[in-house]
Amino acid sequence: MSKPVSMQEMVSSRTEAAADDAEIMAKVAAFDTPSVGIFNKDGLGMDPALKHYSRDDADGLHPKASLKPGILPSVLHNIGNTPLVRCSRLAEAEGIKCELLAKCEFFNSGGSVKDRIARRMVEEAERDGRLIPGVSTIIEPTSGNTGIGLALAAAVKGYRCIIVMPMKMSQEKVDVLRGLGAEIVRTPTEAAWNSPESHVTQALRLEKEIPHAVVLDQYSNPNNPLAHYDGTAEELIEQCDGKIDYLVAGAGTGGTISGIARKLKEKVPGIQVVGVDPYGSILAQPAELNETDITGYQIEGIGYDFLPKVLDRTSVDIWRKSKDIDAFNMSRKLIRLEGLLCGGSCGSAMSAAVEFCKTLPADKRVVVVLPDSTRNYMSKFLNDAWMEDNNFIESQFDPELQAEWWFNEPVSNMPQNFPITLNCSISCEGAAKIMAKEDFNQMPVIGDDGQIVGIASEANLMTKMIQKKLKGTDPISGAVYKDFKQVDTTETVGNISRMLDKEHFVLVVSKQRCYTSEGEASEKLTIYSIVTRADVWTFMNSRKSGESTPAE
Numbered sequence: 185m186s187k188p189v190s191m192q193e194m195v196s197s198r199t200e201a202a203a204d205d206a207e208i209m210a211k212v213a214a215f216d217t218p219s220v221g222i223f224n225k226d227g228l229g230m231d232p233a234l235k236h237y238s239r240d241d242a243d244g245l246h247p248k249a250s251l252k253p254g255i256l257p258s259v260l261h262n263i264g265n266t267p268l269v270r271c272s273r274l275a276e277a278e279g280i281k282c283e284l285l286a287k288c289e290f291f292n293s294g295g296s297v298k299d300r301i302a303r304r305m306v307e308e309a310e311r312d313g314r315l316i317p318g319v320s321t322i323i324e325p326t327s328g329n330t331g332i333g334l335a336l337a338a339a340v341k342g343y344r345c346i347i348v349m350p351m352k353m354s355q356e357k358v359d360v361l362r363g364l365g366a367e368i369v370r371t372p373t374e375a376a377w378n379s380p381e382s383h384v385t386q387a388l389r390l391e392k393e394i395p396h397a398v399v400l401d402q403y404s405n406p407n408n409p410l411a412h413y414d415g416t417a418e419e420l421i422e423q424c425d426g427k428i429d430y431l432v433a434g435a436g437t438g439g440t441i442s443g444i445a446r447k448l449k450e451k452v453p454g455i456q457v458v459g460v461d462p463y464g465s466i467l468a469q470p471a472e473l474n475e476t477d478i479t480g481y482q483i484e485g486i487g488y489d490f491l492p493k494v495l496d497r498t499s500v501d502i503w504r505k506s507k508d509i510d511a512f513n514m515s516r517k518l519i520r521l522e523g524l525l526c527g528g529s530c531g532s533a534m535s536a537a538v539e540f541c542k543t544l545p546a547d548k549r550v551v552v553v554l555p556d557s558t559r560n561y562m563s564k565f566l567n568d569a570w571m572e573d574n575n576f577i578e579s580q581f582d583p584e585l586q587a588e589w590w591f592n593e594p595v596s597n598m599p600q601n602f603p604i605t606l607n608c609s610i611s612c613e614g615a616a617k618i619m620a621k622e623d624f625n626q627m628p629v630i631g632d633d634g635q636i637v638g639i640a641s642e643a644n645l646m647t648k649m650i651q652k653k654l655k656g657t658d659p660i661s662g663a664v665y666k667d668f669k670q671v672d673t674t675e676t677v678g679n680i681s682r683m684l685d686k687e688h689f690v691l692v693v694s695k696q697r698c699y700t701s702e703g704e705a706s707e708k709l710t711i712y713s714i715v716t717r718a719d720v721w722t723f724m725n726s727r728k729s730g731e732s733t734p735a736e
């Protein structure tokens with residue numbers, strides 16, 4: 185009997201085919217048509233025919249907290265009615281006079297604001313017959329939290345669930361999803377939203393291939409913003425007795441901010457809505473705000489390279505851009521000062537809010553939405569080493585170590601070893617033989633243009649060949665990994681020694697400007713050297729005590 189093909193393998197083998205599939209690519213292109221916005225004032229989300237739920241109906245989707253029964257029928261009934269917490273310690277530490285409140289969405293059953301939309305999208309699809317428990321498969325492209333919300337609903341209600349998620353998203357999210365029984369397909373972080381490899385395209389492709397599969401599509405499903413319009417916003421109005429001056433929230437699909445903003449604008453006179461978007465994303469307005477050299481960001485859940493249809497930018501009065509470093513440090517502050525065990529995008533919203541609040545008088549009230557939990561980022565921003573590795577906090581070195589002569593030397597002062605590299609077209613078999621001959625267990629792989637493609641490791645190569653994921657004749661470029669430490673020639677030996685606590689080697693690269701035609705220059709990274717622990721050790725011992733220059 186042939187081995188079952190995993191979802192990930194199915195997707196990888198179909199990526200090229202997807203490029204040719206006109207039907208899927210047309211659906212993908214439709215993701216970026218904000219002019220037919222779902223939640224615009226006259227869009228589908230505001231259609232009077234759509235169902236709304238009264239807060240006074242205990243069996244509705246958004247009942248008041250006071251209507252909750254003592255024993256819940258399932259954990260899905262513990263979604264919504266999240267606490268609003270005053271952040272006085274943070275306000276004091278930041279010199280803020282106004283009242284700063286946090287809407288803590290990480291108390292939802294699945295740990296995020298997305299549980300709200302997941303339950304609503306599933307239950308509406310059940311109502312209109314699109315989803316049938318035990319028959320349908322739920323598929324969703326997501327940055328993880330909608331996936332967790334859907335997987336939670338799928339576990340409770342009995343659906344197969346497939347989550348398609350970019351590689352960037354944390355391992356913690358993957359583990360929670362697996363725990364909930366979801367199948368996971370990872371897609372390249374750098375894939376543009378409308379490319380054949382993107383999470384959006386892959387999800388639509390799987391929907392076409394798997395019988396009874398449904399993509400609920402948080403990007404254009406009106407129940408995404410409606411969950412916040414009928415639920416989150418009503419809760420805020422009740423919790424604040426109608427007094428809110430500013431609402432601050434990050435935007436991903438835009439469902440949270442658009443849904444809350446629309447209701448607050450209907451019921452709270454004078455409310456101003458502040459949207460937060462990371463540098464590297466294009467959601468903020470005016471467009472000039474988005475101009476930056478930053479191409480990627482580590483914050484998960486907010487920002488996109490297209491305009492989701494559920495995002496109604498007319499409901500946002502002011503946009504603020506956020507940087508990873510400010511966001512992660514603010515999340516850590518929220519945890520330390522307020523005991524709020526929140527995630528990274530909470531820091532994006534809160535750091536923008538804090539800057540904003542500094543200009544406000546004491547009688548103003550600002551509500552900030554905190555979308556998810558620290559649980560998703562235990563190995564990321566909560567971890568000091570991760571923060572140091574990503575230059576989000578200064579490395580904490582022993583002062584005695586820092587006083588050593590070699591500590592602040594640039595790595596370019598170390599003797600340069602001329603690394604041996606592999607061309608990307610060499611076969612896997614050939615690469616394995618070269619590594620054995622040269623006695624290296626990993627080697628950099630270089631493209632025909634001299635640029636670094638990645639690192640080939642003997643262990644990775646062997647595993648893939650044994651598992652028959654690669655043939656010996658396949659080019660080595662298919663077996664490289666890109667998750668390695670890379671520094672430029674000015675990096676200090678001290679910092680590199682710290683990196684080598686965890687890495688086997690650090691790749692030192694130098695930049696070149698390369699003219700491809702007259703007047704057109706591009707930047708090219710080439711390998712300067714590879715530094716291992718043994719190299720640092722030799723360098724440290726190259727100068728005898730009291731000498732001012734390294735020993736010859």
Ligand SMILES: Cc1ncc(COP(=O)(O)O)c(C=O)c1O
Nearest residue numbers: 435436437438439440485529555
């Ligand atoms: C951690 C986190 N923050 C913020 C958001 C943004 O929410 P929305 O998609 O409603 O804009 C998301 C969405 O996935 C998220 O996962």
